[in-house]
Amino acid sequence: MSVWIYSLCALGLVLIGLYGLVRSHHGLQQLLSINVMGSGVFMLLLALAARHAPADAVPQAARHAPADAVPQALVLTGIVVAISALALGLALLRRLASYDKGASHD
Amino acid sequence: MTEWVMAGLVVWPLIWGALTLILPSRWVLFAGALGALGTLALGVWVVSLPPQIMTLGNWPTPLGLSWRLDGISQSLIGLTAVVGGLISVYAGVDKSCPSVFWGLWLGAWGAMNALFLTADVFHFYVTLELLTVSAVAMVALTPSAAATRAAFRYLVVSLTGSMFFLLGVALLYGRYGVLDMAILSEQMTMDWVSALALAVMTIGLLAKTAVFPLHSWLPQAHSEALTAVSAILSALVIKTAFYGLMRLWLDVFATLATVSASMVLGILASAAIFWGGYQALTTSRLKRLVAWSTVAQVGGLLLALALVVQAQATHSVQTASLWQGLVWLIGAHALAKSAWFLAAGTVQKRAGSDYLTQIGFAMQHSPISVFAMTLAVVSLSGLPFTMGFIGKWWLLSLAWELQAWLWMLVSLLGSLLTLAYGWRLLNLSLMSRVWPQPLNPVSVSKDWVALGLALLAVIGGFGSHWFWEGI
Amino acid sequence: MVLDGILVLLILAMAWRCVRTTDLFEAIIVFVGLGMMIALVWTRLQAPDVALAEAAIGAGLAGALLLANLRQLPEDSSAVRWRSSWLWWSLWGILGLALGFAVVSIQTTPVSLMPLVQAHLPESGVTHPVTAVLLNFRALDTALELAVLLWAWMAQRHLFEGNFKAFHSLQGGVLKTTVKMLFPLVVLIAVYLLWRGSSSPGGAFQSGAVLAAAWLMLWLAQLPGLNWQRLSLKVGLLGGVMVFFWVGLLGLFQGAGFMGYPADQAGGWILLIESVAALSIGLLLASMVLVSMPNFQEQSP
Numbered sequence: 001m002s003v004w005i006y007s008l009c010a011l012g013l014v015l016i017g018l019y020g021l022v023r024s025h026h027g028l029q030q031l032l033s034i035n036v037m038g039s040g041v042f043m044l045l046l047a048l049a050a051r052h053a054p055a056d057a058v059p060q061a062a063r064h065a066p067a068d069a070v071p072q073a074l075v076l077t078g079i080v081v082a083i084s085a086l087a088l089g090l091a092l093l094r095r096l097a098s099y100d101k102g103a104s105h106d
Numbered sequence: 107m108t109e110w111v112m113a114g115l116v117v118w119p120l121i122w123g124a125l126t127l128i129l130p131s132r133w134v135l136f137a138g139a140l141g142a143l144g145t146l147a148l149g150v151w152v153v154s155l156p157p158q159i160m161t162l163g164n165w166p167t168p169l170g171l172s173w174r175l176d177g178i179s180q181s182l183i184g185l186t187a188v189v190g191g192l193i194s195v196y197a198g199v200d201k202s203c204p205s206v207f208w209g210l211w212l213g214a215w216g217a218m219n220a221l222f223l224t225a226d227v228f229h230f231y232v233t234l235e236l237l238t239v240s241a242v243a244m245v246a247l248t249p250s251a252a253a254t255r256a257a258f259r260y261l262v263v264s265l266t267g268s269m270f271f272l273l274g275v276a277l278l279y280g281r282y283g284v285l286d287m288a289i290l291s292e293q294m295t296m297d298w299v300s301a302l303a304l305a306v307m308t309i310g311l312l313a314k315t316a317v318f319p320l321h322s323w324l325p326q327a328h329s330e331a332l333t334a335v336s337a338i339l340s341a342l343v344i345k346t347a348f349y350g351l352m353r354l355w356l357d358v359f360a361t362l363a364t365v366s367a368s369m370v371l372g373i374l375a376s377a378a379i380f381w382g383g384y385q386a387l388t389t390s391r392l393k394r395l396v397a398w399s400t401v402a403q404v405g406g407l408l409l410a411l412a413l414v415v416q417a418q419a420t421h422s423v424q425t426a427s428l429w430q431g432l433v434w435l436i437g438a439h440a441l442a443k444s445a446w447f448l449a450a451g452t453v454q455k456r457a458g459s460d461y462l463t464q465i466g467f468a469m470q471h472s473p474i475s476v477f478a479m480t481l482a483v484v485s486l487s488g489l490p491f492t493m494g495f496i497g498k499w500w501l502l503s504l505a506w507e508l509q510a511w512l513w514m515l516v517s518l519l520g521s522l523l524t525l526a527y528g529w530r531l532l533n534l535s536l537m538s539r540v541w542p543q544p545l546n547p548v549s550v551s552k553d554w555v556a557l558g559l560a561l562l563a564v565i566g567g568f569g570s571h572w573f574w575e576g577i
Numbered sequence: 578m579v580l581d582g583i584l585v586l587l588i589l590a591m592a593w594r595c596v597r598t599t600d601l602f603e604a605i606i607v608f609v610g611l612g613m614m615i616a617l618v619w620t621r622l623q624a625p626d627v628a629l630a631e632a633a634i635g636a637g638l639a640g641a642l643l644l645a646n647l648r649q650l651p652e653d654s655s656a657v658r659w660r661s662s663w664l665w666w667s668l669w670g671i672l673g674l675a676l677g678f679a680v681v682s683i684q685t686t687p688v689s690l691m692p693l694v695q696a697h698l699p700e701s702g703v704t705h706p707v708t709a710v711l712l713n714f715r716a717l718d719t720a721l722e723l724a725v726l727l728w729a730w731m732a733q734r735h736l737f738e739g740n741f742k743a744f745h746s747l748q749g750g751v752l753k754t755t756v757k758m759l760f761p762l763v764v765l766i767a768v769y770l771l772w773r774g775s776s777s778p779g780g781a782f783q784s785g786a787v788l789a790a791a792w793l794m795l796w797l798a799q800l801p802g803l804n805w806q807r808l809s810l811k812v813g814l815l816g817g818v819m820v821f822f823w824v825g826l827l828g829l830f831q832g833a834g835f836m837g838y839p840a841d842q843a844g845g846w847i848l849l850i851e852s853v854a855a856l857s858i859g860l861l862l863a864s865m866v867l868v869s870m871p872n873f874q875e876q877s878p
Contacts, residue, residue, distance in 0.1 A: 004684045006618060009585040011676040013592055014273065018669060020596025021266060028643070028650060030262050032608050033596050035639070037269045039615055041276055042627075044680065048280045050622040051684065067623040068691040069706035071279065073715060074228055075627050076707070076782060077722045078272065079635050080858075081235045084729035085265055086639060087865045088239060090646040091733040092246060092258045094869070097650050099251035113835040117822045120724055124818055127731055128811040162717055163828065163837030169693045170714045171836075206735040213728045220721065232721045239725055243732030277679055283688025299679045306672075 006047040013040030027096075031089045038082045045071040045078075108155050111148055112173055115183065115219040119145045123212030131205045135198065138208025142194035145215055149187025153180050159225070159288075167225075168284040174225040181433045181573070182222045182349060189341050189440050189559065190215055196448050196555045197334035204247055211338065214240035221346050225287045227275050227358070230350060231268060234314070238264040241343050244335045245327050256326035263313050263323045267347075270310030277303040287358050294361045304359045311354070314347035317408055318378040321401050325385070328400060329393035329460075333451025336393060340400045341444035345436050348407055352432060355415050363415045372412035376516045378405025383523030387530060391460045395531060396443070396450050399524065403439050403486060406520055409513055410435055413504050420508070430574055431500040438485055438493035438563060445559035446482040449475035452552045456545045462534065467543045469535040474553035476535045481560035483528030488521045493566040581621060588614050601652070605643045612636025625778035626707045629770070633786035638862055641793065645869035702843025703775040711780070712847045716836040720821040723854060727818050730861050737868050756798040763791040771855050775844065781817075781851040785858025792863040810860065817857030821850050 017037030024030045049071035122141030126134045152175065160173045197203045197211070217236035224230050242264065246257035275285070281299045282290055294300060316324035324344075328336045355363045355371075382402030386395050414428045452475045454460050457468030469476055481492070488498030498521065505514040588611065595607040612635045619628035694706050694714070701709035711719050767787040774780030824846050825836040833839045838846045 003622070004681065005581050005585055006622060007680045007684065008677065009588060009618075011673065011680055012585075012589045014269075014676065015669065015673045016589065016592045016596060017269075018266075018672075021262070022665065024596065025599060026601060026650075026652075027258060027262075028601055028647070029596065029604055032604055032643075034262065034265045034269065035608070036592050036596065036611070037266070038272075039592075039611075039635075041269060041272045043615070043618065044273070044276045045279070046619060046622045046624050046627065048276065048683070049624065051689075066691070066706070068689045069694050069710050070285075070690045070715075071276075072624045072627050072707050073710040073718075074275075075624070076630055076711065077228075077232065077718055079627070079630050080722050080782060081232070081725050083634050083639055083642075083862075084239060084726045085235070085261070087642055087869075088242065088729045088732050089258065089261050089265075090642060090869065091736045092242075092254055092261065094646055094649050095246070095736045096251060096254045096258065099254060100651065109829055109835055113826060113829055117826060121819065121822060124724075124727060124815045127727075127734075127815060128808060160835070162835050163713065164834035165697070165714050165837070168690060169697060171717055204735070206731065209731050210728070213724065213731070216724075217721075220717075229715075229718055229721075232718050232725070236721055236725045236728060239728045239732065243728070243735070246732070246736060273676075277683070280680075280683035281686055281688070283686070283690060285690075298675075299683055302675050302679045305675075 003047050003050050006043055006050075010040045010043035010047060013037065013043060016040075027093045028090070031086055031093075035082055035086060038078065042075040042078055045075050108158065108175075109160055111151050111155065112160055112175065112223060114148045115145065115152060115223065116216050118148060119212040119216035119219070123209045123216065126205070126209035126212070134205040134208055138205075138212065139194070139198060141208070141212045142191060142215075145212070145219070146187045146191035146194075149183050149190075149219070153184040155180070167286040168289050171229055172225045172286060172288075173223040174288070175223065178349075178352070178429050178433055179222040182345070182436065183219055185437050185440055186215070186218050186222070186342055188562070189444050190338070192555055192559050193334050193337050193341075193444060193448070196337070196552055199549050199551050199555075200332070200334055203332060203334060207244065207247060207332075207334070210240045210244050210247075211334075214244070214338065214343065218342060218346055222349065226285050227278060227287060227290070228285045230353075231272055231275060234271070234346070234350070235268060237343060237346060238268065238314075241339060244338065245331045247335060248330055248332055250330065252326070253330040256323070256330045259323045260327040263320065267310040267313035267320075270306045270313070271350075272310075274303040274305075274307030274310065277306070287353065291358045291360060294359060296362055300359065301362055304354065304362055307354055308351065311347045311350045312374070315344055315351065315404055315408070316401060317374050317404060318381055318401070319374075321378065321382070324401055325394055325397040328397035328447075329391065333448060333454070336397070336451065337444040337447040340397070340447055341440040344400065344404060345440060348404065348411075348436070351408075351411060352429075355411065356418060356429070360418060363419055365416050365419050368412040368415040368419065371408055371415065372513055372516075375405045375408035375412055376513075378402060378408065379516060379520040379523070383520065383527065386527040387523070390462055392450050392454055392462055392465055392531070393447070393460055395462070395527060396446050399446070399486070399527065400443060402520065402523065403443065406517065407432070407435055407439065409517060409520075410501050410504075413501065413508060413510060413513055416508055416510065417504060427500075427574065428504075431497065431504065434493065434500065434573070435497040437566065438497045441559050441563035441566065442482040442485040442492075442494060445478050445556050445563060446486075448552065448559065449478040449482070449556035452548055452556060455548045455552075457543070458546050462531070464543075466534045466537055466540040468545055470540060471545060472553060474550070474557050476532065478553070478556040478560040479528075480532055481557075481564055483524065483532065485560075485563040487524040487528065489525075491567060492564045493570075494563065496567050496570070584614065584618060584621070588618065601647060601650070605640065605647060608643070609636050609640035612639065626780065626783070629778060629783040630786065633783055633790070634862070638786060638789060638866065641866050642869055645866055700840050700843070702838065702840075702845075702847050705774065705776050705778070705780075707778070708774050708780050708847070708851075712850060713838065713843060716821075716825065720818065720825065720836070723817045723821060723857065726858065726861050727814065730814065730864060733865060733868055752798045756794045760791055760795060763787060763794070767791065767855070767859070771851060774851060775848065781854040782858060784851075784855040786862060788855060788859030789862035789866070792859065793866055796863075796867060813856055813860050814864070815857070817850075817854035820853040824850055 020033030
């Protein structure tokens with residue numbers, strides 16, 4: 001099934017995110033890398049959810065099993081947590097920038 | 107009734123913490139105190155409840171979530187209650203604590219309670235995230251660039267750790283199709299997927315526990331934060347990630363926890379003990395010294411975990427007492443470290459400086475705090491007659507039974523190092539030639555709170571049979 | 578199959594570009610694009626709820642947040658550079674190989690919680706399985722997740738205390754008129770998404786994100802929208818978490834267990850919780866973006 005290709009894409013995203021985290025030059029890019037990693041993990045969860053529901057199924061066909069709802073719920077939770085963390089990280093960076101700006105004026 | 111107490115453990119602090127957002131600042135302290143008091147009472151109450159499992163919403167696992175109350179979670183909730191309560195008293199008296207501290211602290215406390223109660227791996231992740239957001243924000247309360255930088259670094263490391271943990275959760279769900287810890291431990295088999303899940307989840311939690319080599323965020327974050335925050339972080343927040351490691355290695359993945367795996371933990375633990383101790387011996391700042399001590403002590407905890415894993419893997423020691431020893435060590439460290447940080451913060455406030463060379467006069471005029479620090483150092487080194495001594499005795503006798511001579515040696519050297527850097531600090535109060543300095547007025551009640559925690563670290567050892575036999 | 582392959586290659590290429598580029602603006606734009614592509618993947622994987630949330634929150638709101646903040650961050654950062662060495666890279670490689678092997682081996686394991694979900698779906702009060710899991714079976718997960726959102730806001734509020742000054746729109750009349758026409762439609766969409774959530778993809782999070790977009794539109798067009806200093810708005814921020822927990826305790830009182838509902842009332846309670854939560858989510862997300870805006874006027878300490 002075509003779902004396994006998304007599982008591999010997921011781990012590609014995890015590895016790219018990890019790479020980006022170590023090699024980033026800027027705090028904002030570190031936050032982006034963490035989000036990329038997160039997307040990778042979410043993709044793995046959703047690929048697992050769709051394992052037994054073929055991706056090319058006709059939506060209303062009763063024969064095909066629907067995708068697993070539990071990982072989908074988990075990923076929804078994860079998306080909200082990720083944006084909360086992103087917002088907090090950006091606020092910290094902004095606060096840091098204002099301190100540094102203040103210091104350079106002394 | 108018990109269900110109300112357990113629900114209250116999470117709901118009470120979160121509701122009061124959320125309310126501080128809308129209350130005018132006069133009332134925030136009141137709300138914070140009410141929240142802290144209620145959570146303290148519930149936390150102590152829960153220790154007396156019989157062990158049980160509560161399914162949320164009456165849905166059977168694995169469909170729904172379940173809360174597990176057993177000796178370990180009860181003890182840790184109770185510990186968090188007592189230590190958290192006393193730190194709240196300190197924060198209430200501390201004038202430099204902004205009012206938003208209470209909202210954040212209650213959120214962290216509620217998250218910790220939920221974390222200790224949960225028996226679901228994904229729910230563990232969510233509670234960990236709530237705790238991270240609150241803890242990072244608390245570090246950033248200090249209005250300095252260094253603190254904000256430390257907070258950002260803490261956030262990045264913590265989030266990465268969470269991502270690794272979530273990756274492990276995904277692998278577990280893919281392999282077993284359940285998220286409940288009890289069912290997972292029943293179905294756990296030794297295969298590559300499970301081993302990888304254990305590995306990535308461990309890496310994530312090690313980063314959050316600040317174990318060598320992922321420890322570098324801790325000294326900055328814990329030393330730049332406000333005193334009450336440092337105490338909360340070092341004594342309580344760190345322990346939640348360690349608790350996660352305990353549950354993973356001794357419960358969920360018990361089938362996979364082999365002796366060779368425990369060696370890896372032991373090596374990392376030893377590195378943490380020595381590196382942390384070395385840094386504590388050579389640093390020039392007070393709170394940094396205490397923070398590096400946390401790195402070393404966490405290494406000690408991990409060493410104990412490695413021994414327990416080895417014991418469980420070889421079935422050579424009775425299993426029941428193994429958990430108790432770990433919880434005891436956690437408790438001893440939490441009490442001693444919180445006392446040490448609070449006392450150090452008080453001295454720093456008086457001296458107006460964080461540098462060891464400038465605090466001598468303040469130390470000589472803070473007898474209560476110095477006494478608290480002394481008791482803390484004694485307990486952390488494992489000298490009699492303290493909780494730390496009992497814990498260390500348990501650790502060394504376990505190592506003796508397992509014939510793990512190397513770990514015994516490491517543990518003893520760790521004690522020596524602790525004594526060494528502790529002495530380095532306490533020596534400052536005994537020096538004869540110190541220049542008089544103007545001291546900032548600091549409320550004496552702060553000293554007493556620190557002493558209270560330190561005394562608990564000492565007398566907690568007496569009459570503790572109920573703990574060692576009860577779990 | 579070919580579509581999937583192209584999508585995967587595109588996503589990996591965009592992710593690589595996002596983390597490799599040294600231009601932050603480009604990184605953000607690529608990140609938003611990546612989010613949209615990932616939303617497409619979610620639809621391919623039969624997860625429309627998640628696709629909606631990803632597009633609205635993961636790509637849209639995240640993009641707005643990032644761009645709003647970008648202006649105020651220096652090009653070279655005072656953040657941390659991590660030391661990398663051959664040891665780290667070999668560990669990274671080993672992790673990749675191990676993950677690849679593990680992922681391939683779990684492709685066919687026939688385990689899932691879905692049969693249990695479907696078996697209990699009739700008692701849950703809703704007919705859409707994802708909503709049932711989120712709001713009923715694993716309700717505490719969602720409640721704590723709302724708490725994470727609220728606490729993240731609490732932290733930002735402390736870091737930046739001040740006033741939301743009006744934004745001076747360059748478009749003037751055109752933007753104002755357009756927003757005036759669009760605003761009711763967007764709110765309607767939000768309500769529709771909320772209502773639909775019990776039987777088909779939708780729900781509080783997607784609805785909340787759309788509401789946030791609506792309020793941000795108002796603010797950008799300098800229209801009188803919400804007075805952010807008012808107490809009622811602050812109460813609205815807390816509403817989601819509060820109502821969720823109060824209903825949870827009520828469930829305990831009624832004998833349905835903590836965070837549970839009596840079987841015949843479940844649908845009603847879930848709708849109530851979702852409505853208040855959608856409002857809170859919308860307010861929280863909008864506030865987070867507004868606090869980041871360059872025109873946010875800070876109060877002097």
